[in-house]
Amino acid sequence: xxxxxxxxxxxxxxxxxxxxxxxxxxxxxxxxxxxxxxxxxxxxxxxxxxxxxxxxxxxxxxxxxxxxxxxxxxxxxxxxxxxxxxxxxxxxxxxxxxxxxxxxxxxxxxxxxxxxxxxxxxxxxxxxxxxxxxxxxxxxxxxxxxxxxxxxxxxxxxxxxxxx
Amino acid sequence: xxxxxxxxxxxxxxxxxxxxxxxxxxxxxxxxxxxxxxxxxxxxxxxxxxxxxxxxxxxxxxxxxxxxxxxxxxxxxxxxxxxxxxxxxxxxxxxxxxxxxxxxxxxxxxxxxxxxxxxxxxxxxxxxxxxxxxxxxxxxxxxxxxxxxxxxxxxxxxxxxxxxxxxxxxxxxxxxxxxxxxxxxxxxxxxxxxxxxxxxxxxxxxxxxxxxxxxxxxxxxxxxxxxxxxxxxxxxxxxxxxxxxxxxxxxxxxxxxxxxxxxxxxxxxxxxxxxxxxxxxxxxxxxxxxxxxxxxxxx
Ligand SMILES: Cc1cc2nc3c(=O)[nH]c(=O)nc-3n(C[C@H](O)[C@H](O)[C@H](O)COP(=O)(O)OP(=O)(O)OC[C@H]3O[C@@H](n4cnc5c(N)ncnc54)[C@H](O)[C@@H]3O)c2cc1C
Ligand code: FES
Ligand code: FES
Numbered sequence: 001x002x003x004x005x006x007x008x009x010x011x012x013x014x015x016x017x018x019x020x021x022x023x024x025x026x027x028x029x030x031x032x033x034x035x036x037x038x039x040x041x042x043x044x045x046x047x048x049x050x051x052x053x054x055x056x057x058x059x060x061x062x063x064x065x066x067x068x069x070x071x072x073x074x075x076x077x078x079x080x081x082x083x084x085x086x087x088x089x090x091x092x093x094x095x096x097x098x099x100x101x102x103x104x105x106x107x108x109x110x111x112x113x114x115x116x117x118x119x120x121x122x123x124x125x126x127x128x129x130x131x132x133x134x135x136x137x138x139x140x141x142x143x144x145x146x147x148x149x150x151x152x153x154x155x156x157x158x159x160x161x162x163x164x
Numbered sequence: 165x166x167x168x169x170x171x172x173x174x175x176x177x178x179x180x181x182x183x184x185x186x187x188x189x190x191x192x193x194x195x196x197x198x199x200x201x202x203x204x205x206x207x208x209x210x211x212x213x214x215x216x217x218x219x220x221x222x223x224x225x226x227x228x229x230x231x232x233x234x235x236x237x238x239x240x241x242x243x244x245x246x247x248x249x250x251x252x253x254x255x256x257x258x259x260x261x262x263x264x265x266x267x268x269x270x271x272x273x274x275x276x277x278x279x280x281x282x283x284x285x286x287x288x289x290x291x292x293x294x295x296x297x298x299x300x301x302x303x304x305x306x307x308x309x310x311x312x313x314x315x316x317x318x319x320x321x322x323x324x325x326x327x328x329x330x331x332x333x334x335x336x337x338x339x340x341x342x343x344x345x346x347x348x349x350x351x352x353x354x355x356x357x358x359x360x361x362x363x364x365x366x367x368x369x370x371x372x373x374x375x376x377x378x379x380x381x382x383x384x385x386x387x388x389x390x391x392x393x394x395x396x397x398x399x400x401x402x403x404x405x406x407x408x409x410x411x412x413x414x415x416x417x418x419x420x421x422x423x424x425x426x427x428x429x430x431x432x433x434x435x436x437x438x439x440x441x442x443x444x445x446x447x448x449x450x451x452x453x454x455x456x457x458x459x460x461x462x463x
Contacts, residue, residue: 001165001167003168020166020167020168020204020210021166021203021204023198042199043199044195044198044199044262044265044266047263047265050265056239056268057264057265057268058265058268058269059265059266059269061198062193062194062195062198062199062269063194063269064168064194064198064210064212066168066170066212067168067170067194067212067214069170110264110265113264128264129264131263131264132262132263132264132265132266133263
């Protein structure tokens with residue numbers, strides 16, 4: 001017996017008929033066709049499947065789609081604006097924070113979530129924010145640098161806007 | 165055939181639980197249930213508690229205790245000003261759970277009901293003399309955490325009961341607290357052993373009413389009265405710290421398992437207590453120095 005749910009994904013709402021034990025990561029990838037969200041471990045350990053649900057970073061492999069009925073989601077497909085990479089995405093590219101790219105969608109959302117909570121996170125806070133996201137390629141240093149650089153840029157933009 | 169009910173009100177949950185249908189499972193954040201292989205294979209009715217209004221929120225109850233709704237997440241606890249001010253030990257313990265993703269889903273009620281010997285909120289809750297509120301058609305009953313947890317995965321919850329909230333008595337005065345956890349790495353891992361401590365701090369360097377509890381070194385969370393006796397009403401010194409650490413090692417009923425060995429666990433609880441108390445010792449020395457300076461300036 002399928003369950004009818006509605007999800008707001010990256011600003012547009014859609015309806016899906018899902019299996020009762022279906023995980024949100026499967027609904028996003030297989031029903032909505034949004035394969036940017038990756039599935040790694042399926043047990044909440046790797047962070048590849050991270051999405052922002054109602055403002056909170058969650059592993060979409062540990063959310064039942066039926067439990068997400070009505071939620072607003074941000075996936076990596078919603079991070080770029082009008083086809084332009086976001087400042088955080090550009091910083092990942094510039095810093096060399098991407099190698100195979102499998103962890104990147106989850107890392108970007110973990111970064112966005114951190115920056116939604118703290119304007120100028122320190123290195124310890126950045127490391128803590130991505131502690132749930134495994135990367136087997138980059139060694140993390142460049143990911144931390146990309147997030148730090150973006151935080152600095154955003155807070156400069158914000159303070160100059162306030163100064164005017 | 166699996167059915168999911170996402171209920172908005174506590175009395176609806178209680179009504180369904182009291183019908184005693186078999187293969188009914190309660191779920192809050194799902195972070196313990198869903199990673200298991202074939203997680204919902206034998207479940208016919210899954211009750212999603214995450215939207216139940218009565219299970220939300222952190223506030224003072226009618227008796228002046230802190231009430232934390234069972235479906236409150238670990239991250240909400242970490243971020244809440246009332247917890248930071250009045251139950252800092254719990255905020256420290258919850259901040260060590262999993263990753264921010266896991267803390268955004270996992271709940272205090274789930275951590276209690278799951279009753280893992282390594283559950284990180286439990287040593288803190290025991291030190292803070294917290295009580296579990298259980299709701300059923302018979303009303304609400306309260307049990308101290310140490311009476312609620314019976315063994316690994318075993319609790320005193322009856323089949324028709326659910327955890328409604330956790331209540332923590334508020335204590336006034338100057339307090340010190342720490343939560344220390346030994347794991348494979350800092351983020352995202354289960355404790356090989358953990359130690360929680362809180363006490364009242366006095367201007368003369370004494371600690372009173374100390375509470376010490378340990379996780380992952382016995383079938384359940386255990387408090388350590390022997391270490392509490394060592395610390396009570398004494399000025400904290402390195403010798404006192406050593407004595408209390410020895411009492412923790414002595415009290416650990418540790419076992420070998422995939423995460424660690426018994427001998428490492430026995431050793432590490434002493435080291436964790438020493439580390440935490442040494443920080444408190446430094447903090448108190450700092451305070452004393454600052455006070456002395458202020459007094460000198462005044463005279
Ligand atoms: C990657 C990962 C890392 C983790 N790291 C840690 C860690 O560092 N420390 C730690 O302590 N835990 C850790 N956990 C375990 C888990 O996140 C916690 O135990 C969490 O608190 C469980 O809460 P939940 O709401 O997700 O529980 P659920 O999975 O929803 O439920 C767990 C159990 O509690 C029952 N239950 C839930 N709510 C109630 C209620 N109100 N009344 C009665 N029964 C109820 C359920 O029926 C089930 O048996 C980790 C888990 C994962 C996946
Ligand atoms: S796939 Fe969800 S955390 Fe690994
Ligand atoms: S870039 Fe390959 S896993 Fe991170």
